[in-house]
Amino acid sequence: MTEAGIGAGDDRRPALDVWFEFASTYSYPALVRIGPLARAAAVRLRFRPFLLGPIFKRQGWDTSPFVIYPAKGRYMWRDLERICVDLGLPLRRPPVFPASSVLAARVALVGLDVAAGAAGEGAGWGEAFCVAVFRACLGEGRAIDDPAVIADLLSGLGVPPEPVLAQAATPAAKARLREETEEAERIGVFGAPSFVTADGELFWGNDRLEQALAWATRRA
Amino acid sequence: MTEAGIGAGDDRRPALDVWFEFASTYSYPALVRIGPLARAAAVRLRFRPFLLGPIFKRQGWDTSPFVIYPAKGRYMWRDLERICVDLGLPLRRPPVFPASSVLAARVALVGLDVAAGAAGEGAGWGEAFCVAVFRACLGEGRAIDDPAVIADLLSGLGVPPEPVLAQAATPAAKARLREETEEAERIGVFGAPSFVTADGELFWGNDRLEQALAWATRRA
Numbered sequence: 528m529t530e531a532g533i534g535a536g537d538d539r540r541p542a543l544d545v546w547f548e549f550a551s552t553y554s555y556p557a558l559v560r561i562g563p564l565a566r567a568a569a570v571r572l573r574f575r576p577f578l579l580g581p582i583f584k585r586q587g588w589d590t591s592p593f594v595i596y597p598a599k600g601r602y603m604w605r606d607l608e609r610i611c612v613d614l615g616l617p618l619r620r621p622p623v624f625p626a627s628s629v630l631a632a633r634v635a636l637v638g639l640d641v642a643a644g645a646a647g648e649g650a651g652w653g654e655a656f657c658v659a660v661f662r663a664c665l666g667e668g669r670a671i672d673d674p675a676v677i678a679d680l681l682s683g684l685g686v687p688p689e690p691v692l693a694q695a696a697t698p699a700a701k702a703r704l705r706e707e708t709e710e711a712e713r714i715g716v717f718g719a720p721s722f723v724t725a726d727g728e729l730f731w732g733n734d735r736l737e738q739a740l741a742w743a744t745r746r747a
Numbered sequence: 748m749t750e751a752g753i754g755a756g757d758d759r760r761p762a763l764d765v766w767f768e769f770a771s772t773y774s775y776p777a778l779v780r781i782g783p784l785a786r787a788a789a790v791r792l793r794f795r796p797f798l799l800g801p802i803f804k805r806q807g808w809d810t811s812p813f814v815i816y817p818a819k820g821r822y823m824w825r826d827l828e829r830i831c832v833d834l835g836l837p838l839r840r841p842p843v844f845p846a847s848s849v850l851a852a853r854v855a856l857v858g859l860d861v862a863a864g865a866a867g868e869g870a871g872w873g874e875a876f877c878v879a880v881f882r883a884c885l886g887e888g889r890a891i892d893d894p895a896v897i898a899d900l901l902s903g904l905g906v907p908p909e910p911v912l913a914q915a916a917t918p919a920a921k922a923r924l925r926e927e928t929e930e931a932e933r934i935g936v937f938g939a940p941s942f943v944t945a946d947g948e949l950f951w952g953n954d955r956l957e958q959a960l961a962w963a964t965r966r967a
């Protein structure tokens with residue numbers, strides 16, 4: 528899923544920024560679907576995990592709107608269930624909803640930053656890690672705030688967990704996630720997943736994935 | 748668009764309840780699209796205008812979430828613009844958003860109730876009125892809380908406005924809309940448009956129209 532061996536500089540494919548939050552339920556089908564769709568459309572993805580919590584907080588919400596508004600929450604789970612059935616995806620609620628996604632997001636950024644700076648084939652594990660987190664959290668109901676679960680997912684990708692977890696705990700890694708979250712809010716992202724084209728067009732929701740890819744390519 | 752001449756009793760087509768609010772922006776493309784799609788799918792529609800205001804109020808909102816959360820509101824208008832461009836629909840913001848939809852909803856229920864009780868061809872004007880209100884409000888930016896605008900729309904459908912407006916102002920008409928709104932909330936409707944199949948499956952949003960029709964027919 529990574530684009531190893533192609534530096535962003537030589538890459539003429541249209542780009543699409545993929546903003547998502549590991550606690551966001553609709554980000555799960557979107558992240559599972561986006562790899563093959565983007566390859567078919569010849570769109571270069573940039574995965575941008577961020578935190579919705581601080582953005583929600585400024586809207587006066589101290590948790591997910593799906594918790595604050597029960598009718599909306601009940602609907603979301605049923606809607607997601609239908610979506611997952613159609614896609615043949617497993618769905619299992621995590622032990623706590625919304626999941627605490629800080630650790631997963633910091634680790635993901637470590638992996639994605641490695642991929643962005645890497646030239647060698649297979650150097651990047653960031654995108655595969657992101658998909659693995661969603662499959663673990665919402666496909667298997669695992670607790671993604673548990674470092675042991677994150678370590679397990681890294682090991683499954685052939686990545687030694689200890690140095691990555693250590694790097695994700697540094698002030699630099701914390702600052703990186705904070706900056707990404709601020710950037711998301713700055714460009715008008717208010718939910719996840721959100722897709723942003725090179726010309727700044729914003730599309731919100733798993734439902735808008737195909738439209739975002741089409742927009743990215745028609746403007747190329 | 749009405750199903751004149753076919754009593755609901757003899758009608759074997761699967762049914763779909765269409766819950767909408769005249770101030771709801773996404774109800775506009777949904778209501779314009781639904782007639783032809785339902786005919787093609789052989790689905791019998793029941794139009795159910797209601798008020799989101801009282802439901803929002805119980806969620807702590809005193810206006811549209813698109814007003815309360817500006818980033819979401821900006822996105823909605825842009826998203827709606829893209830949808831309308833794709834459909835070849837005009838889009839013009841009403842003088843006040845959200846529009847006050849009480850009058851239009853009461854009048855619509857008068858027309859829809861006439862249609863439901865009528866046997867003769869062409870007796871019902873309720874569905875055509877609903878579509879006309881959306882085209883006026885969001886296609887032309889007209890003030891649908893203005894009785895003169897509503898009268899004009901009725902006249903355009905060949906319906907003498909005065910008796911209808913008088914009927915819509917009766918305590919019975921007010922109670923009817925209140926009951927419909929309570930029923931919407933009771934069955935879990937929290938936004939508009941929402942589609943509910945005969946087996947109680949709820950679909951929310953213009954994006955779910957095709958899925959709702961497919962669900963209605965596959966369960967038939």
